[in-house]
Amino acid sequence: MNSTETWFVQLLEEHGVAISPLQLQQFQSYYALLVEWNEKMNLTGITEREAVYEKHFYDSVTLSFFMNMSDVSAVADIGSGAGFPSIPLKICFPHLRVTIVDSLNKRIQFLEHVVQELGFQHVACVHGRAEDIGRLPAHRDAYDVVTARAVARLSGLNELCLPFVRKGGVFIAMKGSDPAEETAEAKRSLSELRAKLTKVHHLKLPFEQSDRHIIVIDKLADTPAKYPRKAGLPLKQPIV
Numbered sequence: 312m313n314s315t316e317t318w319f320v321q322l323l324e325e326h327g328v329a330i331s332p333l334q335l336q337q338f339q340s341y342y343a344l345l346v347e348w349n350e351k352m353n354l355t356g357i358t359e360r361e362a363v364y365e366k367h368f369y370d371s372v373t374l375s376f377f378m379n380m381s382d383v384s385a386v387a388d389i390g391s392g393a394g395f396p397s398i399p400l401k402i403c404f405p406h407l408r409v410t411i412v413d414s415l416n417k418r419i420q421f422l423e424h425v426v427q428e429l430g431f432q433h434v435a436c437v438h439g440r441a442e443d444i445g446r447l448p449a450h451r452d453a454y455d456v457v458t459a460r461a462v463a464r465l466s467g468l469n470e471l472c473l474p475f476v477r478k479g480g481v482f483i484a485m486k487g488s489d490p491a492e493e494t495a496e497a498k499r500s501l502s503e504l505r506a507k508l509t510k511v512h513h514l515k516l517p518f519e520q521s522d523r524h525i526i527v528i529d530k531l532a533d534t535p536a537k538y539p540r541k542a543g544l545p546l547k548q549p550i551v
Protein backbone atom coordinates (compact mmCIF):
# COMPACT_ATOMS: atom_id res chain seq x y z
CA MET A 312 0.00 0.00 0.00
CA ASN A 313 1.27 3.50 -0.74
CA SER A 314 0.78 6.31 1.80
CA THR A 315 -2.41 7.57 0.13
CA GLU A 316 -3.98 4.14 0.25
CA THR A 317 -2.96 3.73 3.90
CA TRP A 318 -4.89 6.79 5.12
CA PHE A 319 -7.74 6.09 2.73
CA VAL A 320 -8.32 2.58 4.10
CA GLN A 321 -7.86 3.71 7.68
CA LEU A 322 -10.20 6.71 7.55
CA LEU A 323 -12.92 4.75 5.80
CA GLU A 324 -12.57 1.95 8.33
CA GLU A 325 -13.08 4.48 11.12
CA HIS A 326 -16.45 5.18 9.52
CA GLY A 327 -17.34 1.51 9.27
CA VAL A 328 -16.44 1.10 5.59
CA ALA A 329 -14.09 -1.89 5.16
CA ILE A 330 -11.96 -1.93 2.00
CA SER A 331 -10.53 -5.25 0.78
CA PRO A 332 -7.36 -5.55 -1.35
CA LEU A 333 -9.60 -6.11 -4.41
CA GLN A 334 -11.57 -2.93 -3.72
CA LEU A 335 -8.34 -0.98 -3.21
CA GLN A 336 -7.15 -2.31 -6.56
CA GLN A 337 -10.42 -1.12 -8.15
CA PHE A 338 -9.83 2.38 -6.78
CA GLN A 339 -6.30 2.28 -8.21
CA SER A 340 -7.57 1.16 -11.64
CA TYR A 341 -10.27 3.84 -11.58
CA TYR A 342 -7.63 6.46 -10.70
CA ALA A 343 -5.39 5.31 -13.57
CA LEU A 344 -8.28 5.41 -16.07
CA LEU A 345 -9.36 8.84 -14.86
CA VAL A 346 -5.88 10.28 -15.39
CA GLU A 347 -5.42 8.51 -18.75
CA TRP A 348 -8.79 9.57 -20.23
CA ASN A 349 -8.50 13.06 -18.77
CA GLU A 350 -5.75 13.71 -21.31
CA LYS A 351 -8.28 13.20 -24.12
CA MET A 352 -11.38 14.74 -22.56
CA ASN A 353 -12.35 17.02 -19.71
CA LEU A 354 -13.21 14.76 -16.78
CA THR A 355 -11.66 16.48 -13.77
CA GLY A 356 -9.46 19.41 -12.85
CA ILE A 357 -7.86 17.30 -10.11
CA THR A 358 -5.37 14.61 -11.14
CA GLU A 359 -2.78 14.38 -8.36
CA ARG A 360 -3.30 11.02 -6.58
CA GLU A 361 -3.61 12.33 -3.02
CA ALA A 362 -6.13 14.97 -4.10
CA VAL A 363 -8.23 12.57 -6.20
CA TYR A 364 -8.46 10.11 -3.29
CA GLU A 365 -9.50 12.87 -0.90
CA LYS A 366 -11.66 15.22 -2.99
CA HIS A 367 -13.29 12.68 -5.28
CA PHE A 368 -13.08 9.16 -3.80
CA TYR A 369 -13.33 9.85 -0.05
CA ASP A 370 -15.78 12.70 -0.61
CA SER A 371 -18.07 10.42 -2.66
CA VAL A 372 -18.10 7.72 0.02
CA THR A 373 -19.01 10.18 2.83
CA LEU A 374 -22.65 9.76 1.84
CA SER A 375 -22.50 6.27 3.36
CA PHE A 376 -21.46 7.67 6.77
CA PHE A 377 -25.01 8.88 7.24
CA MET A 378 -27.07 5.96 6.01
CA ASN A 379 -27.11 2.22 6.29
CA MET A 380 -26.06 1.11 2.82
CA SER A 381 -27.18 -2.48 3.38
CA ASP A 382 -30.76 -1.14 3.35
CA VAL A 383 -30.19 0.39 -0.09
CA SER A 384 -30.55 -1.54 -3.34
CA ALA A 385 -31.20 0.74 -6.34
CA VAL A 386 -29.24 3.98 -6.72
CA ALA A 387 -29.37 6.58 -9.49
CA ASP A 388 -26.60 9.16 -9.87
CA ILE A 389 -27.72 12.20 -11.83
CA GLY A 390 -25.06 14.29 -13.61
CA SER A 391 -22.37 11.84 -12.56
CA GLY A 392 -19.63 13.40 -14.72
CA ALA A 393 -16.54 11.23 -14.26
CA GLY A 394 -18.50 8.94 -11.90
CA PHE A 395 -19.00 10.80 -8.62
CA PRO A 396 -20.34 9.73 -6.22
CA SER A 397 -21.63 6.51 -7.81
CA ILE A 398 -18.41 4.70 -8.85
CA PRO A 399 -16.69 4.99 -5.42
CA LEU A 400 -19.97 3.92 -3.80
CA LYS A 401 -20.25 0.91 -6.11
CA ILE A 402 -16.65 -0.11 -5.31
CA CYS A 403 -17.32 0.09 -1.55
CA PHE A 404 -20.82 -1.43 -1.71
CA PRO A 405 -20.82 -3.94 -4.59
CA HIS A 406 -24.40 -5.07 -3.90
CA LEU A 407 -25.76 -1.74 -5.20
CA ARG A 408 -27.63 -1.65 -8.51
CA VAL A 409 -26.51 1.63 -10.01
CA THR A 410 -27.89 3.77 -12.83
CA ILE A 411 -25.75 6.66 -13.99
CA VAL A 412 -27.31 9.48 -15.99
CA ASP A 413 -25.32 12.17 -17.76
CA SER A 414 -26.12 14.41 -20.72
CA LEU A 415 -22.57 14.33 -22.05
CA ASN A 416 -22.02 11.20 -24.14
CA LYS A 417 -18.21 11.28 -23.86
CA ARG A 418 -18.45 10.96 -20.08
CA ILE A 419 -20.92 8.09 -20.46
CA GLN A 420 -18.45 6.33 -22.79
CA PHE A 421 -15.71 6.80 -20.21
CA LEU A 422 -17.95 5.35 -17.50
CA GLU A 423 -18.93 2.36 -19.66
CA HIS A 424 -15.22 1.66 -20.03
CA VAL A 425 -14.69 1.97 -16.25
CA VAL A 426 -17.59 -0.43 -15.60
CA GLN A 427 -16.05 -2.97 -17.96
CA GLU A 428 -12.48 -2.62 -16.65
CA LEU A 429 -13.52 -2.83 -13.00
CA GLY A 430 -15.70 -5.85 -13.71
CA PHE A 431 -18.89 -4.36 -12.27
CA GLN A 432 -22.27 -5.98 -12.63
CA HIS A 433 -25.57 -4.12 -12.36
CA VAL A 434 -24.30 -0.71 -13.43
CA ALA A 435 -26.18 1.00 -16.30
CA CYS A 436 -24.75 4.12 -17.90
CA VAL A 437 -27.48 6.16 -19.55
CA HIS A 438 -26.81 9.03 -21.93
CA GLY A 439 -29.47 11.71 -21.77
CA ARG A 440 -30.86 14.63 -19.88
CA ALA A 441 -32.37 13.87 -16.51
CA GLU A 442 -35.53 15.72 -17.60
CA ASP A 443 -36.08 13.13 -20.37
CA ILE A 444 -34.82 9.99 -18.64
CA GLY A 445 -36.86 10.77 -15.51
CA ARG A 446 -40.04 10.47 -17.60
CA LEU A 447 -39.32 6.90 -18.72
CA PRO A 448 -41.35 4.32 -16.76
CA ALA A 449 -38.24 2.21 -16.03
CA HIS A 450 -36.65 5.10 -14.14
CA ARG A 451 -39.58 7.05 -12.73
CA ASP A 452 -40.43 6.70 -9.01
CA ALA A 453 -37.99 3.75 -9.08
CA TYR A 454 -34.86 4.31 -6.94
CA ASP A 455 -34.22 3.95 -3.20
CA VAL A 456 -31.53 6.62 -3.30
CA VAL A 457 -30.80 9.29 -5.92
CA THR A 458 -27.57 11.26 -5.68
CA ALA A 459 -26.24 14.41 -7.30
CA ARG A 460 -22.88 15.96 -6.47
CA ALA A 461 -21.97 19.43 -7.73
CA VAL A 462 -24.61 19.53 -10.48
CA ALA A 463 -26.83 22.59 -9.87
CA ARG A 464 -28.59 24.69 -7.25
CA LEU A 465 -31.09 22.75 -5.20
CA SER A 466 -34.21 24.56 -6.47
CA GLY A 467 -33.51 23.27 -10.01
CA LEU A 468 -31.85 20.03 -8.97
CA ASN A 469 -34.95 18.86 -7.10
CA GLU A 470 -36.87 18.79 -10.36
CA LEU A 471 -34.11 16.84 -12.14
CA CYS A 472 -33.64 14.26 -9.39
CA LEU A 473 -36.86 13.71 -7.42
CA PRO A 474 -38.77 12.07 -10.32
CA PHE A 475 -36.29 9.16 -10.11
CA VAL A 476 -36.82 8.53 -6.38
CA ARG A 477 -39.40 5.95 -5.29
CA LYS A 478 -42.04 7.07 -2.82
CA GLY A 479 -40.42 6.64 0.60
CA GLY A 480 -36.92 6.88 -0.90
CA VAL A 481 -34.41 9.71 -0.59
CA PHE A 482 -32.66 12.25 -2.75
CA ILE A 483 -29.19 13.12 -1.47
CA ALA A 484 -27.62 16.34 -2.73
CA MET A 485 -23.89 16.61 -2.00
CA LYS A 486 -22.76 20.20 -1.61
CA GLY A 487 -19.69 22.19 -0.62
CA SER A 488 -20.06 25.32 1.48
CA ASP A 489 -23.07 26.17 3.65
CA PRO A 490 -26.21 25.53 1.60
CA ALA A 491 -28.60 27.49 3.91
CA GLU A 492 -29.46 30.04 1.22
CA GLU A 493 -30.02 27.32 -1.38
CA THR A 494 -32.22 25.23 0.88
CA ALA A 495 -34.36 28.29 1.71
CA GLU A 496 -34.71 29.02 -2.02
CA ALA A 497 -35.70 25.37 -2.67
CA LYS A 498 -38.75 25.31 -0.36
CA ARG A 499 -41.35 25.75 -3.06
CA SER A 500 -39.82 23.14 -5.38
CA LEU A 501 -39.84 20.65 -2.51
CA SER A 502 -43.55 21.08 -1.83
CA GLU A 503 -44.41 21.07 -5.56
CA LEU A 504 -42.46 17.83 -5.96
CA ARG A 505 -43.98 16.22 -2.83
CA ALA A 506 -40.75 16.06 -0.89
CA LYS A 507 -39.35 17.23 2.42
CA LEU A 508 -35.86 18.22 3.48
CA THR A 509 -35.18 16.16 6.61
CA LYS A 510 -31.52 16.68 7.43
CA VAL A 511 -28.37 18.55 6.45
CA HIS A 512 -25.20 16.75 7.60
CA HIS A 513 -21.97 18.73 7.83
CA LEU A 514 -18.45 17.33 7.58
CA LYS A 515 -14.97 18.43 6.61
CA LEU A 516 -12.59 16.71 4.23
CA PRO A 517 -9.84 15.09 6.32
CA PHE A 518 -6.77 17.03 5.09
CA GLU A 519 -7.98 19.96 3.06
CA GLN A 520 -10.55 20.65 5.80
CA SER A 521 -13.02 22.18 3.36
CA ASP A 522 -16.70 22.03 4.26
CA ARG A 523 -19.09 19.51 2.83
CA HIS A 524 -22.84 19.28 3.30
CA ILE A 525 -25.03 16.29 2.63
CA ILE A 526 -28.67 17.26 2.16
CA VAL A 527 -31.21 14.52 2.75
CA ILE A 528 -34.61 14.91 1.10
CA ASP A 529 -37.44 12.42 1.63
CA LYS A 530 -39.88 11.76 -1.19
CA LEU A 531 -43.35 11.69 0.31
CA ALA A 532 -45.47 10.83 -2.75
CA ASP A 533 -45.13 10.11 -6.47
CA THR A 534 -43.94 13.04 -8.58
CA PRO A 535 -46.88 14.94 -10.16
CA ALA A 536 -47.19 14.12 -13.89
CA LYS A 537 -46.29 17.66 -15.01
CA TYR A 538 -42.73 17.32 -13.66
CA PRO A 539 -40.03 17.43 -14.82
CA ARG A 540 -40.82 20.15 -17.33
CA LYS A 541 -39.24 20.35 -20.78
CA ALA A 542 -35.45 19.76 -20.89
CA GLY A 543 -33.59 22.92 -19.91
CA LEU A 544 -36.43 24.60 -17.99
CA PRO A 545 -35.76 23.16 -14.50
CA LEU A 546 -32.35 24.84 -14.31
CA LYS A 547 -33.19 27.93 -16.40
CA GLN A 548 -36.46 28.68 -14.62
CA PRO A 549 -36.36 26.80 -11.33
CA ILE A 550 -39.52 26.50 -9.26
CA VAL A 551 -39.04 29.26 -6.67
Ligand code: SAM
Pocket residue numbers: 389390391392393394395396412413414415418439440441442459460461462471
Ligand atom coordinates in the same frame (compact mmCIF):
# COMPACT_ATOMS: atom_id res chain seq x y z
N1 SAM B 1 -21.19 14.66 -10.14
C1 SAM B 1 -19.90 14.87 -10.76
C2 SAM B 1 -18.89 15.32 -9.75
O1 SAM B 1 -19.27 15.52 -8.59
O2 SAM B 1 -17.71 15.46 -10.09
C3 SAM B 1 -19.97 15.80 -11.97
C4 SAM B 1 -20.33 17.21 -11.73
S1 SAM B 1 -20.31 18.15 -13.22
C5 SAM B 1 -20.02 19.75 -12.60
C6 SAM B 1 -22.02 18.15 -13.70
C7 SAM B 1 -22.42 17.03 -14.62
O3 SAM B 1 -23.83 17.06 -14.79
C8 SAM B 1 -21.81 17.12 -16.01
O4 SAM B 1 -21.17 15.90 -16.33
C9 SAM B 1 -23.00 17.40 -16.93
O5 SAM B 1 -22.84 16.80 -18.20
C10 SAM B 1 -24.15 16.80 -16.12
N2 SAM B 1 -25.47 17.41 -16.38
C11 SAM B 1 -25.79 18.73 -16.35
N3 SAM B 1 -27.10 18.91 -16.59
C12 SAM B 1 -27.63 17.67 -16.78
C13 SAM B 1 -28.95 17.19 -17.08
N4 SAM B 1 -29.96 18.04 -17.24
N5 SAM B 1 -29.13 15.86 -17.18
C14 SAM B 1 -28.08 15.00 -17.03
N6 SAM B 1 -26.82 15.40 -16.76
C15 SAM B 1 -26.59 16.71 -16.63
